Structure formats: structure tokens, C-alpha cells
Amino acid sequence: MKFILPDLPFDFDALEPYIDMKTMHIHHDKHHQGYTDKLNKAVEDTDLEGKSIEQILKKISKYSADVRNNGGGFYNHSLFWQILSPDNGSHPEGGSAIEQHITRKFGHFDNFKSEFKKAATGQFGSGWAWLCVDVKMGDIFITSTPNQDNPLMDVADFQGIPILGLDVWEHAYYLKYQNRRPDYVDAFFEIINWEAVNHRLEAARTEVAMEQAAI
Numbered sequence: 001m002k003f004i005l006p007d008l009p010f011d012f013d014a015l016e017p018y019i020d021m022k023t024m025h026i027h028h029d030k031h032h033q034g035y036t037d038k039l040n041k042a043v044e045d046t047d048l049e050g051k052s053i054e055q056i057l058k059k060i061s062k063y064s065a066d067v068r069n070n071g072g073g074f075y076n077h078s079l080f081w082q083i084l085s086p087d088n089g090s091h092p093e094g095g096s097a098i099e100q101h102i103t104r105k106f107g108h109f110d111n112f113k114s115e116f117k118k119a120a121t122g123q124f125g126s127g128w129a130w131l132c133v134d135v136k137m138g139d140i141f142i143t144s145t146p147n148q149d150n151p152l153m154d155v156a157d158f159q160g161i162p163i164l165g166l167d168v169w170e171h172a173y174y175l176k177y178q179n180r181r182p183d184y185v186d187a188f189f190e191i192i193n194w195e196a197v198n199h200r201l202e203a204a205r206t207e208v209a210m211e212q213a214a215i
């Protein structure tokens with residue numbers, strides 16, 4: 001059983017003008033394909049073959065840099081495409097679980113956005129900004145990770161279940177935005193699939209509740 005590059009859930013030009021078609025083609029067809037192929041190669045004929053990507057990431061400190069970089073790249077981009085959409089509006093639906101969590105934690109959506117933007121622009125070099133669910137409290141928090149790391153990994157400074165992620169590698173935005181990462185973050189906020197984020201939040205909270213019940 002091999003890891004398979006997922007199709008984009010929309011057309012390559014669907015996120016224009018926020019993310020351009022050429023960037024989407026290179027990002028999905030070259031970068032994400034590359035991580036997928038190299039991950040398959042790294043786990044081939046090892047005891048990781050047949051394990052889920054989540055199982056691998058949770059114990060990533062035990063595995064090689066190849067598995068860490070490409071396993072992270074495979075998972076992170078698979079999540080990224082799912083939480084983007086050309087037609088989901090720029091705010092979570094009023095009364096949805098995600099809207100309630102954001103309001104409770106950050107007071108106002110604009111505060112959330114500015115905290116997330118700080119994490120995304122403050123990540124030095126390549127990496128990701130995340131909104132996660134805390135595995136102990138079920139609360140949400142913002143964090144960032146370098147390279148292709150993510151909060152599922154046991155090496156992450158702040159561990160949690162990612163429900164929203166933004167790729168801040170230059171390959172994600174340089175063609176259109178060059179060095180203007182803050183503009184790219186603003187554009188991202190116009191194309192977040194809040195329905196998908198809400199779904200991920202509810203699934204993560206169910207997972208946390210089941211783990212708490214099992215202790």
C-alpha cells in the first residue's frame with residue numbers, strides 16, 4: 001500500500017486571483033508529488049510500510065530525516081488543499097463550532113486573524129502556521145513549525161491536532177507575491193474553507209474525548 005497524491009478538490013485556477021494557477025500546478029504536481037514519491041521510497045521495505053501517515057508522524061523522532069521531511073510534506077499539503085476553497089466566504093458560519101471556539105479563545109475573529117498572521121509572518125524561513133486542537137483540553141491554539149514539521153509530530157514544541165494550516169514556504173507564494181508574505185496571508189484568509197475547518201475541529205474534539213475516556 002503506497003501513499004497516493006490526492007487530487008485538488010477544485011480546479012487549478014479556482015483560487016485566482018488569491019493564488020495563481022501556475023503556483024497551484026507547480027505546488028501540487030511537482031512539490032506535493034515529490035514529497036509523496038520520496039515518502040514512499042523512504043518507507044519501502046521498512047516496518048513503516050502499511051502504517052498510516054498519522055501513526056508515522058506521532059513517533060517521528062524515531063525515524064529518518066527523509067521520513068520526517070517527506071512524511072510531513074505529504075500530510076501538510078494533503079491538509080492544505082482540503083482547507084482551501086474558492087467559495088466559502090472569509091468568515092466561519094455564525095454559530096458553528098469553529099466560530100464559537102474562535103470567539104471564546106480570541107474574543108473576536110479579527111484578533112484571531114492578527115494572531116495567525118503573526119505566526120505566519122514570524123516563522124523564519126520555510127515552514128507552516130497552524131490552528132490546532134489541544135489534545136488534553138480540546139481547546140484551540142495557534143502555533144508554527146519549521147520546514148515540513150507539524151504539530152502531530154512528537155518533536156513539535158507545541159503538539160496538537162492541526163485543523164487549519166498555511167504553507168509559508170516561498171514556493172507557495174513567490175511567483176505572485178515575491179517577498180510580500182503578509183499579502184499572501186491576507187489572500188489566504190479570503191479562500192479558507194471554513195466548513196472543512198469546522199469538520200476537522202469536530203473530528204479532532206471527538207478524538208480527544210475518546211482518548212480522555214480511554215485513560
Ligand code: MN3
Nearest residue numbers: 031167169172
Ligand atoms: Mn508547499
